[in-house]
Amino acid sequence: MTPHTGPSPHLPAGFRVGDWELGAPIGSGAWGTVHEARALADGSPFAVKVLRTDALAPGQRAALDELVRREVRFSREADHPNLVRTHAVHTVEAPELPGLDGAIALVMDRAERSLQDVLDATEPGRGVPGADRVLRSVAAGLAHMHAAGWVHGDLKPANILLGAEGQVWLADFGVASELEGTHAHMPPLGTLDHLPPEWWSQRTGARGTVVRPTADIWAFGVLAHQVLTAGLHPFPGATARARALAAQSYARGSVPLRLEPGIEEERRRLVADCLAPDHAARLPHTADALRARLDDLSAGRRGPRRAVPVVAAVLAAVLATAGAALVWGDEPAARKDGPRTAASATGTRGPAQGAPAAAGEIPADSDVPEALRPVIVKAAHRCTDEEITPALLAAMLKAESGFDADAARPETDEYGIAMWTPSVFRAWALDGDGDGDKDHMSPPDAITTMSLYVCWLDQRFKQAKLPKKDLVALVVAGYRTSDRTVIEERGVPERVRPHVEKVLRYLAEYER
Ligand SMILES: Nc1ncnc2c1ncn2[C@@H]1O[C@H](COP(=O)(O)OP(=O)(O)OP(=O)(O)O)[C@@H](O)[C@H]1O
Numbered sequence: 001m002t003p004h005t006g007p008s009p010h011l012p013a014g015f016r017v018g019d020w021e022l023g024a025p026i027g028s029g030a031w032g033t034v035h036e037a038r039a040l041a042d043g044s045p046f047a048v049k050v051l052r053t054d055a056l057a058p059g060q061r062a063a064l065d066e067l068v069r070r071e072v073r074f075s076r077e078a079d080h081p082n083l084v085r086t087h088a089v090h091t092v093e094a095p096e097l098p099g100l101d102g103a104i105a106l107v108m109d110r111a112e113r114s115l116q117d118v119l120d121a122t123e124p125g126r127g128v129p130g131a132d133r134v135l136r137s138v139a140a141g142l143a144h145m146h147a148a149g150w151v152h153g154d155l156k157p158a159n160i161l162l163g164a165e166g167q168v169w170l171a172d173f174g175v176a177s178e179l180e181g182t183h184a185h186m187p188p189l190g191t192l193d194h195l196p197p198e199w200w201s202q203r204t205g206a207r208g209t210v211v212r213p214t215a216d217i218w219a220f221g222v223l224a225h226q227v228l229t230a231g232l233h234p235f236p237g238a239t240a241r242a243r244a245l246a247a248q249s250y251a252r253g254s255v256p257l258r259l260e261p262g263i264e265e266e267r268r269r270l271v272a273d274c275l276a277p278d279h280a281a282r283l284p285h286t287a288d289a290l291r292a293r294l295d296d297l298s299a300g301r302r303g304p305r306r307a308v309p310v311v312a313a314v315l316a317a318v319l320a321t322a323g324a325a326l327v328w329g330d331e332p333a334a335r336k337d338g339p340r341t342a343a344s345a346t347g348t349r350g351p352a353q354g355a356p357a358a359a360g361e362i363p364a365d366s367d368v369p370e371a372l373r374p375v376i377v378k379a380a381h382r383c384t385d386e387e388i389t390p391a392l393l394a395a396m397l398k399a400e401s402g403f404d405a406d407a408a409r410p411e412t413d414e415y416g417i418a419m420w421t422p423s424v425f426r427a428w429a430l431d432g433d434g435d436g437d438k439d440h441m442s443p444p445d446a447i448t449t450m451s452l453y454v455c456w457l458d459q460r461f462k463q464a465k466l467p468k469k470d471l472v473a474l475v476v477a478g479y480r481t482s483d484r485t486v487i488e489e490r491g492v493p494e495r496v497r498p499h500v501e502k503v504l505r506y507l508a509e510y511e512r
Pocket residue numbers: 026027028029030031032033034047049084108109110111112113114158159161171172
């Protein structure tokens with residue numbers, strides 16, 4: 001939606017907005033004009049973005065209000081040196097200036113230029129000066145946003161601002177969306193050149209399009225390629241639409257990824273990881289993991305970090321089983337030491353009849369259906385975090401559905417052996433049985449995806465420094481609620497306590 005056409009009137013230099021005085025306009029975007037500004041108190045530099053509200057259709061006014069609400073709320077919640085800060089919001093009072101009276105003014109940190117300006121001024125084919133530092137800063141800002149539960153949704157060079165003292169700020173949070181569990185909703189804005197391929201096959205619902213942090217990771221991959229080549233897009237095409245079609249052909253497997261050969265190998269690999277063809281394959285490459293890799297590259301440390309790709313190992317193994325093409329598949333699937341590895345190495349069967357079950361394994365005389373055991377064992381062993389064991393998955397499945405593949409709870413929109421809500425399943429789905437389809441009613445698909453999801457929850461809770469001794473209970477609670485709910489409550493939410501206790505009882509029986 002483009003709210004205005006034609007040149008916008010500007011507020012005059014010297015105009016006061018709260019405790020700030022405006023200077024010359026810096027530039028204009030779809031929603032308004034950005035001005036230089038100074039604090040009246042000490043003359044320190046700021047920028048003020050003036051968003052016109054006149055001549056907006058009611059729907060556009062609502063969209064603008066929502067944009068401002070997000071921008072301000074985000075700025076309040078996610079304070080970080082790599083995120084531009086909105087210091088104040090004012091309503092412009094200028095009855096003598098029709099078109100600007102009632103406009104909304106956002107007072108922000110002042111940048112010198114945008115990353116797009118730098119790309120435009122650099123000869124294509126070479127990295128922009130300080131490329132690594134810029135990328136590290138962007139990854140750090142993004143990691144902070146994601147950890148705070150937000151998706152940026154419009155990451156591109158024009159939205160990276162560079163300050164006079166070398167600051168690198170992510171900006172333009174008008175489209176930023178708050179995560180609800182695994183995904184967020186954003187209005188259908190975004191920029192064609194940086195949208196992930198899966199975006200094109202999604203329908204826009206009443207609340208907008210579903211976005212996940214992995215959409216930002218794709219955009220980061222495009223941006224990193226641009227920064228490392230001074231502006232070249234990783235997909236060929238003379239127009240943004242042609243490039244988007246090329247990205248979709250690549251994601252369908254019709255054409256390989258062809259990155260600029262001039263990019264140094266480790267950085268090419270990092271870009272390729274970000275441009276993994278689908279959400280699930282991109283999942284291991286979190287913004288924080290990318291930041292750490294960029295730190296290593298800048299410090300001259302090469303090769304994959306051992307500690308980072310835990311979920312990568314999960315996905316590498318699971319997707320390799322399913323025959324999926326993985327851009328990042330050269331990472332060996334890490335395994336836990338000890339008896340669990342031995343069990344999986346012997347064809348993922350449970351322990352021999354009569355032998356005591358190893359810790360976390362499913363005992364031979366348990367009520368877990370024979371046919372499900374290899375699936376559960378294999379799925380659990382994909383996760384390298386020690387809390388996620390076959391016994392835990394079995395206990396969860398028993399509590400969720402009583403191992404009934406056709407279980408259904410339509411009133412809460414939960415179906416199948418792992419009681420997936422179909423829309424949430426789609427955000428994580430893995431093809432556990434390798435039949436080319438990801439189906440929440442297929443036990444191998446549902447259980448493999450459950451293992452991936454609880455593995456991720458476990459890591460989220462560790463990152464959030466929740467007590468280690470409670471992790472199993474918290475993961476079970478997270479599966480019934482969301483990572484965010486559990487982190488906010490820093491414990492098992494009261495409403496799911498009976499369910500969690502039931503799972504822990506079953507688990508204790510399997511581990512007896
Ligand atoms: N805080 C800031 N400090 C300095 N310049 C800024 C700041 N914020 C934006 N700008 C510059 O002002 C101009 C207009 O920015 P604005 O965010 O309104 O639009 P845009 O990002 O170019 O486009 P759109 O918002 O329509 O996608 C751009 O050149 C941008 O680089």
